[in-house]
Amino acid sequence: MELMALSDIAKRTGIPAPTARRYAALFKDYLSGRRLGRMTRYPEEAVGIFQRISELYAEGRITAEIEDILRREFPRTIEVGPASEPIALPAVAQTLPANLADALSDALSSALEGSIAHFTEALGKLAEQKTSLDSHQADIDKLKNGFVLLARNLKRVSRQGQADVSAQLEKLTERVKDMEPKLAVMEEISLTLTSDNADLKARLSAQEVELRRLREERELLQAHLKRLGASIG
Numbered sequence: 001m002e003l004m005a006l007s008d009i010a011k012r013t014g015i016p017a018p019t020a021r022r023y024a025a026l027f028k029d030y031l032s033g034r035r036l037g038r039m040t041r042y043p044e045e046a047v048g049i050f051q052r053i054s055e056l057y058a059e060g061r062i063t064a065e066i067e068d069i070l071r072r073e074f075p076r077t078i079e080v081g082p083a084s085e086p087i088a089l090p091a092v093a094q095t096l097p098a099n100l101a102d103a104l105s106d107a108l109s110s111a112l113e114g115s116i117a118h119f120t121e122a123l124g125k126l127a128e129q130k131t132s133l134d135s136h137q138a139d140i141d142k143l144k145n146g147f148v149l150l151a152r153n154l155k156r157v158s159r160q161g162q163a164d165v166s167a168q169l170e171k172l173t174e175r176v177k178d179m180e181p182k183l184a185v186m187e188e189i190s191l192t193l194t195s196d197n198a199d200l201k202a203r204l205s206a207q208e209v210e211l212r213r214l215r216e217e218r219e220l221l222q223a224h225l226k227r228l229g230a231s232i233g
Helices: 005-011 018-026 045-058 063-073 099-156 164-233
Strands: 001-006 033-038 037-044
Touching: 001 005, 005 018, 005 037, 005 045, 018 045, 037 045, 045 063
Parallel strands: none
Antiparallel strands: 001 037, 033 037
16 A cells, blocks of 8 residues: 655645644544654545545534544544553442541552653653754755755856856756755655644643643542541541
């Protein structure tokens, strides 16, 4: 099965590259993308899904509505990573133990530690993406400097004789051709990094919500235990 770059899908569908990147980040579960090194490739079938997403937005649908429609029309292909270790919670006994508060406290601490570990992992991945972006920016700067040098060479060539001009132009043309595949690869890496960052930011946002919810539940449970202790006393 031939896999396509996101930039190729953008050209095939006529969807602007930034828009295609946004679609890839929002609806990745339906696009069957495969990570190959630093880039993500998509099967031929993804072209139709990108077109469908574009049509739905053109109809005025919102993202949540499009998600529901895609769920009905296309299978989800979620890439599953290594399973995380389950959090061991204390078994519920028929009679409440005397150290109920300690047992609940241990369970909550374990759950909170697990959430913090996952949150830290996501932050670490985001830091890795930043490092990749910095390296990618350095490559782009090198190419920019290369184009500046080419422009200067063209100015020098224009002041030389006809024979020299032809020879120099041929060399410069070859160098420009050599840059084309490199630019295509760098563009694809940029598309992938953008998609990955959007996904990581969404995951971090979801984890922040979960952490706030855990904190609220802990406070409610603490207040309930306090009232229970007061009534028993």
